[in-house]
Each structure stands twice: as C-alpha cells, then as structure tokens.
Amino acid sequence: MTATILDGKATRDAIFDDLRKRVTELAERGVTPGLGTVLVGDDPGSHAYVRSKHNACKKLGMNSIRRDLPADISQAALEEVIDELNADPACHGYLVQLPLPGHLDEGAILERVDPDKDADGLHPVNLGRLVLGKPGSLPCTPLGIITLLRRYDVPIAGARVCVVGRGVTVGRPLGLLLTRRSENATVTLCHTGTKDLAAEVKRADIVVAAAGRAGLITGEMIKPGAAVLDVGLTRTENGIVGDTTPEVREVAGHLAPMPGGVGPMTIAMLLSNTVEIAERGLSA
Numbered sequence: 001m002t003a004t005i006l007d008g009k010a011t012r013d014a015i016f017d018d019l020r021k022r023v024t025e026l027a028e029r030g031v032t033p034g035l036g037t038v039l040v041g042d043d044p045g046s047h048a049y050v051r052s053k054h055n056a057c058k059k060l061g062m063n064s065i066r067r068d069l070p071a072d073i074s075q076a077a078l079e080e081v082i083d084e085l086n087a088d089p090a091c092h093g094y095l096v097q098l099p100l101p102g103h104l105d106e107g108a109i110l111e112r113v114d115p116d117k118d119a120d121g122l123h124p125v126n127l128g129r130l131v132l133g134k135p136g137s138l139p140c141t142p143l144g145i146i147t148l149l150r151r152y153d154v155p156i157a158g159a160r161v162c163v164v165g166r167g168v169t170v171g172r173p174l175g176l177l178l179t180r181r182s183e184n185a186t187v188t189l190c191h192t193g194t195k196d197l198a199a200e201v202k203r204a205d206i207v208v209a210a211a212g213r214a215g216l217i218t219g220e221m222i223k224p225g226a227a228v229l230d231v232g233l234t235r236t237e238n239g240i241v242g243d244t245t246p247e248v249r250e251v252a253g254h255l256a257p258m259p260g261g262v263g264p265m266t267i268a269m270l271l272s273n274t275v276e277i278a279e280r281g282l283s284a
C-alpha cells in the first residue's frame, strides 16, 4: 500500500478560490483586507516566507504592507513599528516573522501586537481565548492541519491522535484545537521526555510529526493505514527534510509530505485569519 497524499498545495489553491470570493464581497462594501509583515534582519529563509505571503496577497486581491527592518534595530524602534501597524486601519492583520535576532525581547514584541490584528493566532490573549473556547484568531499551522484532514475526509472525531512536539506554534495549540467539542479527538502530546515514543505513535490513527528532528518518525512506528502529517523542517546540505523517513509513505493511509503538505496550508490560514478580521470589522 502507498499512502494517499494530503496535497497541501492543491488544498491551498482551493482555499484561495474561496477567499478570493470573500475578498470580492468585502471590496463591494469598500474594504480591501490588508496583511502586514514585519521582518527583522536578512535571514534568506525568512525572506522567502515573507515573499510568498506577499505574493499570495497579490493573488487574492488583498493589500499587503511590508516592513523590512535592519538586524540591529533597537527594541524601541521595533515597538514603534508595531504601534504604527496597530493604528493603521488599512492593516487588518499582521505578523512579526520569527525568530527575531537575539538582542530583542521577542515576548514583549509579540505581546505588543493588537490581539485583534494577530494574523498568526499566537498572541498570548488569543492562546488564552483558545484555552477558554472564546472567539479569536486561531494558530495557523494547527488550523491548517485540521483543515487539510477535513478536506480529505480523514475522520477526526474519536480518533487517537499522537502529536509529537510541544512547541508553541504547532504541538501545544494543536492539542487544544483537536480536543475541542467540534473536533473530539483524543490527543497524546509527546515530547523529548516521552518514555516510549514508538509505542505512543503505534497506537495513533493520526500522527502529527512536529518535533523538528529529521527522520524521528520511521515506517515501523506507524500503524498501517494511519494518517501522518509531517510538519518538521530541518535544513541540511541536501535541502530541507521533514521529521518522517521515506518508508512512512508505504505504511500510512494518508501522508502530508514535507514539502507540499502542511506548509502551504499555513499561509492559506494566515490569509484566512486576515480576511476574517476584516469581515469582523464590518459586522462589529
């Protein structure tokens, strides 16, 4: 058996088609949704991600606001940029591209973002809303994972899900989303302190590999027919590699590969969050 591929690019394109309609409807009411990006320094990977976010805005007829700042910018100067975006009515949602250079207080910067303009869904207020079940922006990568599973009709309710990785951008919030009443999955959140990772993975109907450790999840660990989503990203001399080994594809029922799986979905959810903020502004 070889896994059905959960095609993140095709699914992103389908989501873009839906979003384009919503952008047109907003335009008829005089609103063009705008996404802002704040990029500090000149890491080539970060530049590539930011570029793809702006290209996506252009494709959807959205505005985008780009702030590229020098690597040695001071905390105060960066906070001023944040305050400007918070006050800019053309900017409905924005994100601060991570990681920030070490001399900056990342936590203080992220907290300064207006939670109601948080396109990433990673502001402490929005993470708190997620815990409490209150409306707010949801974290893009976990939302992308759930959207991808739903589009391919992979059952989530009642499923045993093994999430490998407890990071703030993927693992932790994914556990919270999947255990909501609307998802109803049973989640095991694994991490470097997990005693028998192979046994935990083997029980799972859905495995999300988000540890950032190349090849951590092997074919023998997977229950035949399980859905596997690879969210790992490690840069090596031979290009980028995920958290799963190639044999996983021969055992799994569904596979979201890296690249081409969850990554493109993350950007789709970022734009979806921004359009949603713009729509909320009209109904409020």
Ligand SMILES: Nc1nc(=O)c2c([nH]1)NC[C@@H]1CN(c3ccc(C(=O)N[C@@H](CCC(=O)O)C(=O)O)cc3)C=[N+]21
Binding pocket: 049, 095, 096, 097, 098, 099, 120, 140, 240, 258, 259, 260, 261, 262, 263, 264, 265, 266, 267
């Ligand atoms: N504030 C903030 N928000 C983020 O959402 C954020 C961030 N900072 N910092 C960095 C990570 C990383 N990230 C990715 C998004 C898309 C792909 C993606 O589309 N990847 C493609 C190809 C990747 C490649 O070829 O390099 C794929 O998986 O097919 C990957 C990674 C968002 N991040």
